[in-house]
Amino acid sequence: MEPAVGILRIPSNSFVKICVVCKQIHCSCTQCCKCSTYYHAICASRAGYRMELHCMEKNGKQVTKMVSYCAYHRAPNLDTVLIIHTPKGVFSARSLA
Numbered sequence: 001m002e003p004a005v006g007i008l009r010i011p012s013n014s015f016v017k018i019c020v021v022c023k024q025i026h027c028s029c030t031q032c033c034k035c036s037t038y039y040h041a042i043c044a045s046r047a048g049y050r051m052e053l054h055c056m057e058k059n060g061k062q063v064t065k066m067v068s069y070c071a072y073h074r075a076p077n078l079d080t081v082l083i084i085h086t087p088k089g090v091f092s093a094r095s096l097a
Ligand SMILES: [Zn+2]
Pocket: 019, 020, 021, 022, 023, 024, 039, 040, 043
């Protein structure tokens, strides 16, 4: 784990949040859909946070929406880390890491 460099230089840009997993400010973070916890998508998948991909078609275009949950709001079932919702059904996958 690297030291938390730059923690005293928090940018005013509200889209750049400190990731609760790696404590770094690089890149933009995703937010838990139930609370204001921020983290990188890649960190969330490494940490086993629950993520849902909602794939749908809108006006003939493929739209994918990602919904994720923090450590507190994730489902207790650790086997279903990634849930994929498609028009054909719902699939679940173990962590891709
Ligand atoms: Zn991170």
